[in-house]
Amino acid sequence: MPPSTTVTPLPAKRPASYTTPPAHHVGSPPSSFKNPWPSFGQSKALSQIIKARFFPQETFVPVPADRKGLVEVRKPDFGASRNGLKATWIGHASFLVEAPKAEGKERGMRVLLDPVWSERVGPYGMVGPVRFTPPPCEVEDLPEVDAVLISHDHYDHLDSPTLKRLMVKQKDDLRFFCGLGVKSVLVAQGVGIKEDQVTEMDWWDGITLAKEGVGSMELICTPAQHRSGRKPWNFDGTLWCSWIVQDTREKQEEPKRLFFAGDTGYCHVPSNEQLSYHHAPHPPCPAFAEVGELHGPFDLSLLPIGCYLPRQFMSGLHSSPDDAVSIHRRARSKKSIGMHYGTFRGGISMYYEPVTEPPRRFREAAEAEGLSWGEELGLCDIGETVVV
Template sequence: MSLAVALEVTPLPLRHPLPTPPPHHVGQPPTAFHNPWPSFHQHSWLDALLTSRRNRDFKPVPPRDQLVKIVRPEWGNGQDGLKATWIGHASFLIETPKQNNNEGGGRGVRILFDPVFSDRTSPVSWAGPKRYTPTPCTLAEVPEVDVVVISHDHYDHMDAETLQPLYERRKGKINFLVPLGNAVRLHGMGIAMEDVTQLDWWEGVQVTVPTAGSVKLTCTPSQHFSGRALWDRMSTLWSSWVLECVNTSTTATAPGPASPLRLFFSGDTGYRYVPSEATEDTVPVCPAFGEIGEEYRPFDLSLLPIGLYSPRHFMSPVHCTPEDAVCLHRDLRSKRSIGMHYGTVRGGISQYFEDVTEPPRRFREACETAGMVWGKELALLNVAETVVVRLDLPRLADLDLEHVRSSKHTKYFGIILDLFDASLKKTLERLRLNTNSFSATLCPSLSLLAQMRKSSAK
């Protein structure tokens, strides 16, 4: 039985103040929410009906050996650092590095993002989108969790059959972080209101787990929508999330607090509304990700969506293509990004149009077209594979990444932060300078990104 005591949730100072009322609120106090950018377009129910009936290009799910590989989860055991294990779709288990001032010293803080273990992502168990890739383990096999973070209320991200047992298992020792309006959703699932923390965009908290340490979590914007029924669309807020490790370690060569590791979790998001293929690189893009990147850069690891984007004209306001994900990676000033939100379940209109094997292929192609290094700057994981980001504390400069696989633990990645990679530092700085002017307007084409990278290397 766990000896952990109740955790502490403390509000953080607001780093990015918003006007009053905030532009994404509808009403004051808000009764609904919306996306306040020209990069978004609201489709009607009639649009959805007509799109689902026209020009379908259904492709069946191929045999299991042609899909994303499932491995046995090891959760990064035996390694220290910021650990992220993909459980499928948008579900991740994150564990922060061990902190030398915690009492137990055995582990860091554990955070579950958008956990879904149900077989179907729908209101009922007998109908609705069904998994074609099973979970890699049972919920009971997941290590004990301190914080559950939800991005929005859609069934493939907020699963009552998963959240209820998580709460019962850790009642009094777990907190649920949700965007505004979602506390009542969790309360309806039997989760006590005092164990739920609601946040608006740019609001954050520090969560302290007495035997594991502390972590900062900030609710940040995304371009999406909400609703669990026909009548409650946009009634609760959606979000992305920023995680900052709180590291109080000191060394002889670098006294004082170390530079924190940072992780970005996108949840569901679109990047730009594309009414036709011809307008792909001429439409406004969501400025929020450039703002997040400017506020928190650099991100050591970002978890970005790459699937369920077809048909493009309909899904583009709310779901990213692999090419959009590459642009998000750039806007966020992320050192390394992992693709997610694919390879697990078919849902909504996309099930009639999208080849489920296409997103990973396109993600790698987009990476290479942009002149980035596959497996180093952009990568994919097997289901239940763990990526580990390690920070060498004496070296506190803006570090760069070198990606290697552990020879002992072949089921997860190790990332070594290399201070002396001068050519990559020059490239990153050149990209940072060049992309500042694009962040709030247009995403340059991938060919332009490749040209920028090539010129930076000269």
């Protein structure tokens, strides 16, 4: 790697619940990983999954042919005329994030979160969900990027064709940060990623990423409630996570902080309830409150709101719009934007969840909780840059 980019470990800040060995490790050293909370619930039997997938109880609702009610797409300017903490939505869970630029610098540090530009996400590009909303630009239209953060190794978050295009665009000058075990997945994609370009991190690990002539930022790997695996025989063999991106400019009273929740559930719901899930009897995942206590408040959070139905199958893995409102509060976020909707349809969710439902329910849930729509909670167009 070019010597202009450096990675320096930070002292870990861990919650009081942290144990040695960590509760999310299976084995020591870990051979796989697990969600260590009752909020995850129990994994469904294969027969139940097959029944829900191939014999759905709901009527399939197609994507609107005229795109009415779907997310708008605009050509991005990446907030070029504004300074601050910036997040440009590429679609699904993909964002370009830029830290505030330091005095005298042309730009701030930039990271891509779960970049996906492919039309189809799945093995060999032959099976899997198909994109129904185009990306706002090409990979080659992006400004210079310093690093890529991967939340987990599922195909709709770790996309080989996109990473190959990024490596070519960046002339191989790119760092990658991921959970434990994901390095081997990245290197094995055959897109030119070398081992010394990848830094694996466990939950609560942090580093400072610095680039000569640009500046620095802190990246902290935090928990999420999800699963991993690109092959049926290797489920949960790599770690899933969320991420914190923090400004490190000097001479500021309070650094700007961003929380990217990645792909996560919030609480296990045993039936297809359409309720506000942060209330008993469904215990919430405690990780988000711990993230907020240790590293909040956050100026901006990026929270998943789609692919959550049917609840009895998806609630442990994917947040509903109501769940996202609860995560917003527990993580101590000042402003949160919905993501993980409006781009791809999930394999099971496509038979139960109209693609126009997540944004509508997100606003309804926010207003029901007395939160200011567009200020505390909101949505943005694909290609739009949110600046805080």
